[in-house]
Amino acid sequence: MSDAIVTVNNFRKVYGEVVAVNDISFEVQRGEIFGLLGPNGAGKTSTLEALEGIRSSDGGEMMVMGIDPTREPGKLKNKIGIQLQTSGLPGNMKVGEAMDFFCAYHQVSPRKDLIKRLGLAEKVNTQYEQLSTGQQRRLALSLAVAHNPPLVILDEPTAGLDVNSRTELHGMMEELRSQGVSILLATHDMAEAEKLADRVAILLHGSVVAKGSPRELTATGSSLTKISTRTENSILVKKPGRFPAVTQQLFKEEYSVFYSKDPAASVSAILNYIEKHKDRLIDLRVERPSLEERFLEITTPGGKK
Amino acid sequence: MIAFYNHFAFEFKTGLRNSNNLMMNYLFPLGFYAMMGLVMTRIFPGFDQVLIPAMVVFATMASSLLGLPGPQVELREAGVFRSYKINGVPAISILIIPVLTTIFHTLIVSSIIALSARPLFGGVAPLHIVPFILITLLAAFNFSAISALIGVISTNSRATVLWSQLIFLPSMLIGGMMVPISMLPEGIQPLTALLPSSHAMQAFLGLAYGQPTSFNTTVSIAVLAISLLLAFGLAIHLFNWDTKNKTRRGHPLMALLVLIPYIVSTFLV
Missing domain, CATH: 3.40.50.300 (P-loop containing nucleotide triphosphate hydrolases)
Known part of the structure; x- marks a missing residue:
């Protein structure tokens, strides 16, 4: 009620x-x-x-x-x-x-x-x-x-x-x-x-x-979730793979950074890739788009809503 | 009651803290009184007879007409009235408490003038004290009510100065304070009945000093009382919390209705 x-x-x-x-x-x-x-x-x-x-x-x-x-x-x-x-x-x-x-x-x-x-x-x-x-x-x-x-x-x-x-x-x-x-x-x-x-x-x-x-607002936008990973043998840097929903991949210091439309699918595939190549995960960070990014997306002329 | 006391105490202290209010409530009227006492009583025989009432009317006009409307407009334009409204401060308090504190300051200055004029400048004391006090109060309420009305209808501080000076300057020149009305050109004399200061001076001279007057003092008292009620009524009716909102209940020109008793008096005095 x-x-x-x-x-x-x-x-x-x-x-x-x-x-x-x-x-x-x-x-x-x-x-x-x-x-x-x-x-x-x-x-x-x-x-x-x-x-x-x-x-x-x-x-x-x-x-x-x-x-x-x-x-x-x-x-x-x-x-x-x-x-x-x-x-x-x-x-x-x-x-x-x-x-x-x-x-x-x-x-x-x-x-x-x-x-x-x-x-x-x-x-x-x-x-x-x-x-x-x-x-x-x-x-x-x-x-x-x-x-x-x-x-x-x-x-x-x-x-x-x-x-x-x-x-x-x-x-x-x-x-x-x-x-x-x-x-x-x-x-x-x-x-x-x-x-x-x-x-x-x-x-x-x-x-x-x-x-x-x-949380709901940031989840419904078209902004991408940032996934940062670091592994022991840097397999994602040495032998980059292709992962579902990832639209962009960057390398920053020892981290591989992915921008994903579907973070759950991307993270799951990345973890499988690391395991398949017998590497070991050291750090994994998933950062949702901020409310500010969503706000700008909504309020900027031409932005997607 | 506590709210009224706190509000009154704050407004009274504002009259001393605010440099402009301090100037209009005390420094300007007392300085002018000292100058008039020193100069006019020597160069103008007979001025000692009107020194006290003239300076009381002057002090009343200075603190109300020159001191009251400006801060009211500034507070409204700064959004303070909006803040008052949402915290439950009634419009009547916003209007009446500054009027009461201004009158309080005026009474202090009037007392200083009345008590010091004789020993300092040979000013003649009133014959009848009670009428003197009552007319002082009536004049103070009247000018303060008109000033509150000016504050209500003015859209900015410049407008308050314009409206206030429209009353203040003619009052100084032909209001019977500096020059007796009977000494003014005959064509001008009826026009002096349009000014509250003329009625206040005539009431003082006739009822507190027992002197011959240019006006019927009963009419003068009635004019001051009626215009006081009209000015307060119009100020309450036209009061606006916020100029950004069109909540005013009448056109500002309605304020001119306060002139009715003065216009009528030109035919009666």
């Missing part, structure tokens, strides 16, 4: 004569991280903002925990936590004030623990405009989750962050998921989506062009 916390059916958004979002549909299940991916102008932010209740809809249906955000946005106040793509805080608001301010409107006690957890304890009296980009993002995330919402919407949460800050935020997102919180994540960062998201939808020109888990 579906346990969808967010349901979007044929959502449509038009700006003048430009159709920004064209009949898109997706669901976010309870306790999952759902990635909304797409290039600039794909319609990600318009979709998120409609779900947040700050942008109107021009068609279709949206439900967030049984509430239509385009009709009753006020009812979502304590049910969702939102980190906007833009700053969203007055420049002279101090970190501690921001926590007090928003928690009071959510009618919860200020979460000083989150400020400490996200490394902002020493910045509690620093004004927002004096924080670094990473600190601003961390503050925004702490404000988004301070009232323990069951759904958190994050719009490019790690854009412009250093490695440590990204890792910390990723850890926090995974922790939230483990607590049953659903996260709707819009990002340009494919590695981030591949690492964190349970399922993703790829938007292009306002339409969903691919949907599924990162």
Whole structure:
């Protein structure tokens, strides 16, 4: 049985004569991280903002925990936590004030623990405009989750962050998921989506062009799986064979590298070949195409879908 | 209540932290007051009679008209109102709390002026304190409400300056603060009723100082009160969280309705 916390059916958004979002549909299940991916102008932010209740809809249906955000946005106040793509805080608001301010409107006690957890304890009296980009993002995330919402919407949460800050935020997102919180994540960062998201939808020109888990998406593309092998006597280098589904073969240092459309068939044949020639396998690596490669394949004009 | 307190405290501190707000709330009105006290009381006999009300009206106009609308527009354009909306901050709080904190700053400056004018510059104290306080409050609310309306209808900071100066500059010239209305050319005198500063000055002179006035003070009080209600009502009606969304409930030119009591008053005063 579906346990969808967010349901979007044929959502449509038009700006003048430009159709920004064209009949898109997706669901976010309870306790999952759902990635909304797409290039600039794909319609990600318009979709998120409609779900947040700050942008109107021009068609279709949206439900967030049984509430239509385009009709009753006020009812979502304590049910969702939102980190906007833009700053969203007055420049002279101090970190501690921001926590007090928003928690009071959510009618919860200020979460000083989150400020400490996200490394902002020493910045509690620093004004927002004096924080670094990473600190601003961390503050925004702490404000988004301070009232323990069951759904958190994050719009490019790690854009412009250093490695440590990204890792910390990723850890926090995974922790939230483990607590049953659903996260709707819009990002340009494919590695981030591949690492964190349970399922993703790829938007292009306002339409969903691919949907599924990162593993499903990378498996369905035409990108080739890379198979790297190294054997004791280098039989694959000295006496190269022909293997099913392999479209390209390279030699790199002591490795033979194959690009295969059907990695299972190719690996099986390669292993048989090694055994037949009485060689011994030292190393075997099978690398699936990344989500980024699949994304580029889908979103690049002329790419196969 | 905690939310209101936190919001009020933040906005009040903004009035001191933000250099532009600090300038408009305190430095500009007090500096101008010191200059007027030193210069005008010596070169213009009788200015000591109006020094306090004129400088109170000036301080009120500076902090509200010049200080209030700009930051409101900047916050809206920076997406801060969107952030407020998704976190449950009501539109009425966004409008009314900055107005209340501006009035709070104005009252502090007005108190400094009222208490220091006599010992420093020989300014004449009001005969009737209660009407003086009530008119100060009414004028402060009136200018702040008009300023909030300007902030709501302006699409950018330049527009706020234009609209604010459209009230501020004529008020300084013909609003009865620098020159009594009775000394202005006869053709100009009825036009002064279009300015809130004229009504505030006439109310101060008639009700707090017991002096003869150019306007019917009852009409002036009514005009200030009605325009205050109209300005707030229109500001709430026309409030927009985000200019990227066409959620405004009326055309910005509806704001001109706030002029109705002033236009009517030109026939009554």
